[in-house]
Amino acid sequence: REVLIRGSVKGTQVTPDISVFYSNKFYYTGDSTSNKWNKVYGVWTNSLRYGFYLVYDVNDYPTEDDLKKMIEDESTIYYYVLFTPAEYSLDLPAITTYDEQTYFASNAADVKPRMIARCKVSKALDYIREGLIGYYTGRGRSNTDENKNILPDLSGNGNDLENKNFAYTPESGYGDGYIQYDGVDDFSMLPTDKNFKSGVKTQMFVFSDNSMNPETANIYNGGIVVEKYFVILNNQINANADYEQVYLNGTDVKTTGFNINGSTEINTIVISKIKYTEEFNKNFNISTILNAAIYCLKQRVHDVLLYDRILTEEEIQHNYKVSCQYNGEDINGKAEETTASGENGFIIYNSLPGIFKELTVYGKSIQDGTPTPENPIPINSVGDTPLIITISNGTETQQINFGDIKLSSVGTVYDELVFDNSIGKWKVIQRIGVLDNIPEMGTLFKDATYTDKQLFRFQFKTSAPENFCATGQTLSNIFITATGSAMDKQPLNSCWSQYARENVHYIYFNVPLEYDTVEKAISYLGENYEIHYPLYSPIETELDFESPKTFSGEVTVTTNQETVHPYMTARIAVGEKLTLPADPLAIYIAGKQTTGDNTFKDYSGNGNDIPLFNIAHSAESGFFQGALHLDGVDDTGRLPLESFNPAITAETSFFLSGKVNEIGIKYFSYLRTKDSVSTALSRLSPANTGDFIAYYPLALTGNPDVNLLNTYRLTYNNNNMLDQLLSPANKTYYNLAGFLQGESQVELGRLDYRYLIIYPRNLTKEEQEIVLKYIKQGIYEL
Structure with a gap:
């Protein structure tokens, strides 16, 4: 049955245009000339000013009341075009742009809006113009243009194309920034009486929504055919095709080829050919070849550019950038995940706006001095001052105040404050307990009397298992x-502390002989004692704090902690992940290693692991919280020069970072023979304590300061005997600290290594900047 529904639109008039009248319950059949009976529950109208017609199944709604209830139900929605647009002002923050690069993105998932902006820039991006002989775009075109049958050449060479068989509808014609080819018979062609006088050597296509009937073969995105084919066939190009260049979205894919069939994203393709180039000057098509409808392909075309020369790789990547700015890109698809870490914070480069994937603050406790009951030494921990994390790109800032949450450590066991974006929540993982009230928390016993002391044992109450201790420091x-x-x-x-058996957990301490009873021992402790111990089972608690945000550009993450600096790690999305310059000799990243490792591992793939010696695997000696800690007593690592692959030569350069904890006759990154057989040496000599990032080529002379942080002078000593030092006869070792004298290491320093990156060459200024950023960000996963 078909019924006419009349009414009036409240608030404003409707437009006479009925081409966009939709409902969430009814199929839009078009105007009255359409076959409106081919789908039950259809709507159509010639003008909404007079109402609309509804086609429905009379068996479902046999009475008028049944029908009215269905039509007028609040869940039934109709979309129509207003006769007069309604504009509303919104009280929202101004949109800002940032240095170098700014991303604009929405959180729309199912239906992605087209976005257009006008921005002030220091230099406007545009496609490479040199050698451009044809330039076609859907931007700025509409189906009502007077010259809609012509696709003008914006290169200025007059090589306009003709559109064939377009219906100039949303399915066949101009869209919002693109040309929609219907895959039936739509195509664009260079008129047969025209040609590209200098010949086409490079074609660049910007496509999206490419699709083909799986039963159809030999359909073409476009190109030129004159005996030889210079085209894109079936949305793909095979590996090692007969082209000089094949690029997909700025990446060289000549050896692998590509297939974008079914892709809804915008793809930029560049193909260049040097063979038979002189022939490729006519018969150019978009969405077909040979001006034939049988080869047509359904696709959206945003831009097409033709050049009479081969573009360089830099020019191709430049044009890809321009295409992304003109036509948009899927930022989510382009985003890369990277890591960051640092003590008390870090910098994120090329950050994208969003939420951290992960952010973790690690507990740490320190104590300055040797404690006694008569002279207690306070334990300082992260959070003694309420912890505040600040995230900022200089324009936008977020601060998260965690209040009275304290993060402690004992030995290599520590509390954690963790944000996990997979659940959108913060949580604190408590691994450290505090014994500060013996009568309330358990019972004290006298355990043993030794010749010089009394041993007391505290046993936890079995009714409070959350306080139970593990065995350890x-x-x-x-x-x-x-x-x-x-x-x-x-x-x-x-x-x-000691876990004895189930429900039996002890803390032992010894006191002078004269304190031989429980009462005397408690009086010996005083009233303000604290014993921090590792918990038998961690306690996890969800926290209600706002999610940590990332912003565009260069983002710093810091805390307000001054006495105890927490180690922090993160996973974040960036527009472009930092990668180290190619072909390193060795890469050592302490943040990738765990407590208990006995080598400083080389992650370059060259196998240059450095054995470690005398490591205690504690917070002060070994890998802990992103650093390799050397205790200055006997800790070191060393590898004979002859073991490095490739070999260390006079062209080798070193990048390293960490922290110097004491000074004196204490050297590190030390090249020297064993037992001072030779005086040839190369080493770093710190003038002060604190963080450093150093870079130096091995051949550098003159004892320069190589600390890139400029926080203190870090001198590189090379006594101009490099040839002797690198000679195999010299039997030189590379030492992390000190050098080998007999069976002992001398001139040791107490310091932390975070990064040690060795290159077989002197890095360029640009490469040095990349490594410096890599270290400042604290990337711990390659």
């Missing part, structure tokens, strides 16, 4: 840390 404001569970062998006034 403790940290106290009145006791020193024992190094093992054999307390008779531990010094006076030391402390240790």
Whole structure:
């Protein structure tokens, strides 16, 4: 049945145009000349001023009341075009742009809006003009243009194309910034009486929504055919095709080819050919070849550019950038995930606006001095001052205040504050407990009497398992840390925790002989004691704080912590991931390694792992929280020069970063023979303590300052005996700290390594800048 529905639109008039009248429940059949009966529940109208017609199944709605209920139900929606546009002002923040590069993006997922902007820039981007002999675009065109049958050549050479068989509808004609070819018979052609006088050597196509009938073969995106084919066939080009160049979205894919069939994204393709070039000057088509409808392909074409020369790689990448700016790009698809880390913060380069994928703050506790009950030494931890994380790109800033959350550590066990975007929540993972109230938390027993001390044992209440301890080190404001569970062998006034068996957890501490009862021992502790210990089971608690944001451009992440700087790591999305310059000799990243590792691993693939010696695998000696800590007593790592592959030569250069913790006759990154057989040497000598990032070629002379942070002078010493130093007869070692004298390492320094990156060549200024950014960001996954 068909019924006419009349009414009036509240608020404004409708337009006479009925080409865009839609409903969420009814199929739009078109005007009255269409076959409106081919789909039940259709709507059509010649003018909404007089209402619209509804076609429906009378068996479903046999009475007028049934029909009215369905039509007038609030869930039934009709979309129509207003006769007069309605404009509204919005009170929203101004949109800002940033230095170098700015991304504009929406969070639309299912229906992506086209976005257009006008911006002020230091230099406007445009396609390469040299050698451009044909330039065609759908931007700025509409189906009502007087010259809609002509696709004008914007290169200025007069090589206009003719549009054939277009209906000039949304399915066949001009769209919003593109030309829609219907895949039936639409194509554009160079008139047969015209030709490109200098010949076409490079074609650039910007396509989207490419699709083909799987039963159809030999359909063409476009190109030129004159005996030989200079075309794109079936949305693809095979590997190693007979082209000088094949690029997809700025990347060289000549050896792999590509296939974009079914792709809805905007793709920029460049093909160049040097054979038979003189013949390719006529018979150019878009969406077919040979001016034939049987080869037509359904696609959207945004831009087409033709050149009479081969473009350089830099020009191709430039044109791809221009295409992205003119025609848009899927930023989500272009985003790359990268990592960042640092002590008390880091910098993110090429950041995109959004939310951190992960952000973690690691607990840390420090103590300056040797504690006793008479002279307690406070334990300082992350969060003693309420922790505030600040994220900023200089224009936009976010601060997250975590209030009274404290993040501690004991040995290599630490609390964590974690944001996980997969669940959109912060949580704190507590791994450190605090014994500060013996009567409330358990029972104290006298355990043993030794010749020089009394041993007391605290047992946790079985009713409070969340406080139970694991076996391991403790940290106290009145006791020193024992190094093992054999307390008779531990010094006076030391402390240790032990998991004995299920529901039996102890903390041991020893006191002077005269404190031989529980009452005396408690009086010895005083009233303000603290013993920090590792929990038997971590306690996880969800937190209600706002998600950490990323912004466009260069973003800094910092905290307000001054006494204890927390180590932090993150995963984030960036527009372009930083990668190290090609062909490194060795890459050492402490943040990729874990406590217990006995080598400084080479991640370059060259196998130059550096063995470590005398490492205690503690927070002060070994890998911990993003650094390789050398204790300055006997810790080092070394590798004979003859073991490096490729070999270290006079052209080799070093990039390293970390922290110097003491100075004196203490050197690092040290090249020297064993036992001072030769005086030839190369080493770094710090004038002060603190963070450093250093770069130096091995052949550098004159004892220069190589600390790129300029925080203090870090001198590179090379005594101009490089030939002797690098000679195999010299048996030189590369030492992380000090050098080998007999069986001992001398001139050791207490320092932390974060990065050590070695190149077989002197890096250019541009390459140095890349490595410097890489280290400042603290990337820990290649």
